[in-house]
Amino acid sequence: MLPPESSFATIDDVLAGMRQRGGRATPARRLLLGVLFRDRQHRSAEDLAGEVQALAPDVNISTIYRNLEEFVRLGVVDRVYFGGGPATYHLSSGRHGHLVCDSCGGVTEVPDEVFVELADALAVRYGFIADRHQFAVAGLCADCR
Amino acid sequence: MLPPESSFATIDDVLAGMRQRGGRATPARRLLLGVLFRDRQHRSAEDLAGEVQALAPDVNISTIYRNLEEFVRLGVVDRVYFGGGPATYHLSSGRHGHLVCDSCGGVTEVPDEVFVELADALAVRYGFIADRHQFAVAGLCADCR
DNA sequence: CTCTATGCAAATCTTTTGCACGAAC
DNA sequence: GTTCGTGCAAAAGATTTGCATAGAG
Numbered sequence: 001m002l003p004p005e006s007s008f009a010t011i012d013d014v015l016a017g018m019r020q021r022g023g024r025a026t027p028a029r030r031l032l033l034g035v036l037f038r039d040r041q042h043r044s045a046e047d048l049a050g051e052v053q054a055l056a057p058d059v060n061i062s063t064i065y066r067n068l069e070e071f072v073r074l075g076v077v078d079r080v081y082f083g084g085g086p087a088t089y090h091l092s093s094g095r096h097g098h099l100v101c102d103s104c105g106g107v108t109e110v111p112d113e114v115f116v117e118l119a120d121a122l123a124v125r126y127g128f129i130a131d132r133h134q135f136a137v138a139g140l141c142a143d144c145r
Numbered sequence: 146m147l148p149p150e151s152s153f154a155t156i157d158d159v160l161a162g163m164r165q166r167g168g169r170a171t172p173a174r175r176l177l178l179g180v181l182f183r184d185r186q187h188r189s190a191e192d193l194a195g196e197v198q199a200l201a202p203d204v205n206i207s208t209i210y211r212n213l214e215e216f217v218r219l220g221v222v223d224r225v226y227f228g229g230g231p232a233t234y235h236l237s238s239g240r241h242g243h244l245v246c247d248s249c250g251g252v253t254e255v256p257d258e259v260f261v262e263l264a265d266a267l268a269v270r271y272g273f274i275a276d277r278h279q280f281a282v283a284g285l286c287a288d289c290r
Numbered sequence: 291c292t293c294t295a296t297g298c299a300a301a302t303c304t305t306t307t308g309c310a311c312g313a314a315c
Numbered sequence: 316g317t318t319c320g321t322g323c324a325a326a327a328g329a330t331t332t333g334c335a336t337a338g339a340g
Contacts, residue, residue, distance in 0.1 A: 024294060024339050045329080060297050065330065067295090081228055084305085086329060099273045108271060118263045118282075126253060127287030128244045137263075138279040142272030169314050169319060190305080205322050210305065212320095229330085231304060 008076050011037060017074060028052070028059045032067050033076075042080065042088035042098075042107050078133045082107065097135030103144035153221050156182060162219060173197070173204045177212050178221075187225065187233035187243075187252050223278045227252070242280030248289035 008014045011033040015025040035051045043051075045068060049061040068089050071077035078092045082100045088107075095112040112132055119130040153159045156178040160170040180196045188196075190213060194206040213234050216222035223237045227245045233252075240257040257277055264275040 019340085022294080026295060026339070028296070058297075062298080062331075063296055081226065083226055084232060087229055099267065099271060099275075101273075102276060108273065110267070110271060114266055114270070115263065118260065121259055122244065122255070122282065122284075125259070126244060126255060127290075128246075128253065128282075128284055129290055130244075130282050130284040131247060134283040136281075137267065137273075137275050139267075139273055139275040145272075145274055164315090167319080171314075171320060173321070191303095203322075207306080207323085208321055 008074075014071070014074070014076050017076075018070070021074075023070070027056065028063050029067055031055055031059065032064060033071075036071075036077065036089070036091050040091050040093055042082075042090045044086040044088055046086065048089065080134055080136055082136060083138065092133065095132045097132070097137065099141065100136055100138050101141035101144050102138055103140055106141055106143075108141060153219075159216070159219070159221050162221075163215070166219075168215070172201065173208050174212055176200055176204065177209060178216075181216075181222065181234070181236050185236050185238060187227075187235045189231040189233055191231065193234065225279055225281055227281060228283065237278065240277045242277070242282065244286065245281055245283050246286035246289050247283055248285055251286055251288075253286060 008017060011030060014033055015029065018029070019025060031052045032048065034055075035048055045061065045064050048068070049059070049064045052059050052064065068077060068079070072079050072089075076092055077089050079087050079089050080098060081087050082098070082105075083102070085105075096109045097112065097115050099108040099110060100106075101108075115130070115132060115135050119132060122128045122130055153162060156175060159178055160174065163174070164170060176197045177193065179200075180193055190206065190209050193213070194204070194209045197204050197209065213222060213224070217224050217234075221237055222234050224232050224234050225243060226232050227243070227250075228247070241254045242257065242260050244253040244255060245251075246253075260275070260277060260280050264277060267273045267275055
């Protein structure tokens with residue numbers, strides 16, 4: 001019943017997946033994937049662009065956006081919106097939720113199990129299928145309250 | 146233990162609250178409150194501006210933003226961010242969560258009870274105090290799946 | 291050689307801000 | 316009369332798009 005975990009374990013896996021769809025393995029994609037695989041934190045498109053540009057200064061941010069979009073479609077990357085700020089992206093790893101602190105902006109990842117009960121209740125009572133990759137709860141973290 | 150429900154039942158209640166803080170009861174505020182009280186749906190600042198401007202065409206959208214900000218601070222209005230779109234605002238009514246459909250964009254309000262269990266679990270296990278006015282879960286609604 | 295991806299610039303959309311004037315108290 | 320609120324215009328931040336060209340297959 002659970003949807004499968006991402007089947008892309010390496011950068012070349014992803015690029016192979018893109019080629020199957022008629023896409024191409026470009027240096028910009030390789031670099032962006034390198035940055036995404038190197039560190040699984042939640043980063044904005046601008047952050048990611050900065051890290052890619054440290055390696056290849058003329059990769060444009062519009063290329064970053066276009067490729068992130070593509071990776072999200074492929075299921076390689078999750079996009080999560082926190083509050084009003086920019087979207088954040090991270091490698092689609094184990095299903096998890098996000099606790100976003102309104103005060104310090106910090107993000108805590110919490111395992112999926114915590115949300116199972118809620119997700120089931122929503123399914124049963126409202127016929128609503130929660131997207132478990134996008135769970136984000138706003139509030140105050142332990143440090144800030 | 147539960148924080149109190151909003152103590153502003155009418156437009157004049159709110160304006161009185163503003164005066165206590167050294168603020169003023171202006172026509173623009175009265176109109177915006179009128180629009181907010183008339184219909185408790187979730188609307189963007191632009192939507193609200195449109196409805197106010199139908200009554201007073203030269204109320205500027207920056208005034209709408211400034212007043213919404215003020216109302217949020219006062220606890221009169223809740224601001225909720227859905228996905229990447231514009232923030233939505235609605236009168237701070239009974240505590241509730243939001244189910245946002247990724248497909249049709251519809252918003253379903255669900256009573257707070259559904260989230261109590263999760264909020265308690267987050268508090269106990271992570272020391273995280275969830276903001277119950279901002280609960281928003283993304284997924285697919287009953288109609289769209 | 292073909293067609294996709296990229297760089298660059300400009301456009302779009304949402305929200306915020308500076309400033310001078312008008313209005314509430 | 317003060318001080319706060321407003322309109323207007325401009326700025327700011329995030330993201331998207333058009334177009335000509337470079338480059339992957």
